[in-house]
Amino acid sequence: MRREPIPMKTKIAWMCAIAAAALIGSAAPASAAEPAEEDSAFSAKLLGSIENADYAAFVADGTQEFRGMPKDQFQAVCAQLAPKLKAGHTVSYLGELRKRGYRVTLWKVSFADGGDDALATLSVKDGKVGGFWIN
Numbered sequence: 001m002r003r004e005p006i007p008m009k010t011k012i013a014w015m016c017a018i019a020a021a022a023l024i025g026s027a028a029p030a031s032a033a034e035p036a037e038e039d040s041a042f043s044a045k046l047l048g049s050i051e052n053a054d055y056a057a058f059v060a061d062g063t064q065e066f067r068g069m070p071k072d073q074f075q076a077v078c079a080q081l082a083p084k085l086k087a088g089h090t091v092s093y094l095g096e097l098r099k100r101g102y103r104v105t106l107w108k109v110s111f112a113d114g115g116d117d118a119l120a121t122l123s124v125k126d127g128k129v130g131g132f133w134i135n
Contacts, residue, residue, distance in 0.1 A: 035093045039105045043091065043122050046132045047109070051085035053078040062129040081118075081134065088112030091120075099123070102130050109134065 035043075042061060049058035055074050059067040094106040107120040123131035 035096065035105055036103075038127065039096075039103070039122060039124060040093075042124060042129055042132075043105070043107055043120065046122070046129070047085060047089075047091065047120070050074075050078055050134075051082050053082055063125070066129055066131065077134070084111045084113060084115070094119075101125055 045061070046058060049055070053075065055071050058074060059069060062069075089112060090110045092108040092110070094108055096103060096105045098104070102123040102125045105122045105124075107122065109118040109120055111117070119135050121131070121133045121135075122129065
């Protein structure tokens with residue numbers, strides 16, 4: 001049985017695919033594997049302030065706009081999330097991005113009750129919290 005020679009175009013395509021796979025496999029991740037200490041501290045403090053319904057602690061490290069958050073809006077979030085946070089939760093860092101001059105970090109909040117996870121988004125600029133959302 002005689003084999004047909006592999007066309008040069010096919011050989012080149014395979015070499016390119018193998019080279020691309022090697023480059024992708026060795027590339028550094030797009031985001032840091034660990035969050036900045038500041039971001040970890042802010043996320044822990046903000047979640048703790050929701051768990052304890054502590055409005056003053058929640059807005060303490062915020063920008064002027066963030067500190068202007070209505071207290072009743074904060075209390076509504078606490079009413080919904082505080083019981084779940086108090087029952088136990090874990091927080092996992094997912095990554096970061098830049099948006100409108102802010103460093104935005106993403107966090108997965110898993111609850112001990114086995115319910116749906118939440119996604120927390122923390123926005124920081126110049127050492128101040130500009131936003132914290134939990135979906």
